[in-house]
Amino acid sequence: MLWDWQSWWAQRLEWHPSIDLDVQERADAWYAAAHDRHLTVDFAHPEADLGGYPLVVVPALYAMTDTAATNLRRYVEDGGVLVVSCFSGIVDQNDTIHAGPHPGALRDVLGLVVEEFTPLRAGERIGLGDGLSGDVWSEVVALRGASPVWSYVDGPVAGGPAVTRNPLGHGTAWYVSTRLDADGLDAVLRRVASDALLPTRDLPRDVEVVERLGAEGRYLFAINHSGEDTSIPVSEGVVELLTGESPTGSVRVLAGEVRVVVERLP
Incomplete structure (x- = not known):
């Protein structure tokens, strides 16, 4: 912009x-x-x-x-x-x-x-x-x-x-x-x-999802600004850093909460 x-x-x-x-x-x-x-x-x-x-x-x-x-x-x-x-x-x-x-x-x-x-x-x-x-x-x-x-x-x-x-x-x-x-x-x-061939994401309007590539892996930040729980699709073999869980297929983001998922680079 x-x-x-x-x-x-x-x-x-x-x-x-x-x-x-x-x-x-x-x-x-x-x-x-x-x-x-x-x-x-x-x-x-x-x-x-x-x-x-x-x-x-x-x-x-x-x-x-x-x-x-x-x-x-x-x-x-x-x-x-x-x-x-x-x-x-x-x-x-x-x-x-x-x-x-x-x-x-x-x-x-x-x-x-x-x-x-x-x-x-x-x-x-x-x-x-x-x-x-x-x-x-x-x-x-x-x-x-x-x-x-x-x-x-x-x-x-x-x-x-x-x-x-x-x-x-x-x-x-x-x-x-x-x-x-x-x-x-x-x-x-x-x-x-x-x-512009930008990918579309099937996500609720008030759920913010941003990906960043770091030295050790690919990070996905999910912020749920809404009042309802939601699920975000993720790759296999990832780890959620705030809870230590290893979600399969999707990570659950409660209303008003944040999740940070990392996919480690080989």
């Missing part, structure tokens, strides 16, 4: 189309959606080396340097999957609008042009089909190579693309032109995670 303090500060300046499209809120929302989908998240600067990541999420990046734009294009062309949220790539590091139509720094990567911003009134919601909806923000999007995945079914831009997908090189770039709620973000992440 990309984060840039300069962009955060720039977007909080006055005279933007909406005061309700908040950078911190979008970062929190996308992070929560990734957590609920059991995707481990790192935070990186837009100009950092992203080659080791199968999926990069841009929750909000209003200000973007040319170097960052080139970096993201290279990342997608080399096989990465990029998903960008609305009102990103608008200005450079000097808060000067990028030349040409929006989103200037990213329009070729995303395969589209944003012809007009159409902020929504307080409390107004717009539908995207499949039970998904957005609020606060929408855009008039003209496709320049991208394909619509979801379109607006009502609101000021009814019939227009809402979520798009653009193949580029060996990768794909997705764009979300509204502020989606938790269900909408989950639906988008499900599709982009499939693009």
Whole structure:
């Protein structure tokens, strides 16, 4: 997940189309959606080396340097999957609008042009089909190579693309032109995670499972944030470090508790 303090500060300046499209809120929302989908998240600067990541999420990046734009294009062309949220790539590091139509720094990567911003009134919601909806923000999007995945079914831009997908090189770039709620973000992440060939885990939403590789073995940390007991599938021949047990097939994680399973390396 990309984060840039300069962009955060720039977007909080006055005279933007909406005061309700908040950078911190979008970062929190996308992070929560990734957590609920059991995707481990790192935070990186837009100009950092992203080659080791199968999926990069841009929750909000209003200000973007040319170097960052080139970096993201290279990342997608080399096989990465990029998903960008609305009102990103608008200005450079000097808060000067990028030349040409929006989103200037990213329009070729995303395969589209944003012809007009159409902020929504307080409390107004717009539908995207499949039970998904957005609020606060929408855009008039003209496709320049991208394909619509979801379109607006009502609101000021009814019939227009809402979520798009653009193949580029060996990768794909997705764009979300509204502020989606938790269900909408989950639906988008499900599709982009499939693009990125990320494995899915059949686990409850409030059970956190992370794997780490150490010098002596492979460690699986399971944290049950829910109020119900659950079981986590594990390999044969593992040991649970907190209880000393050797579970077979699965380890039981009680409500509110933690289990650490290690598979020793030969």
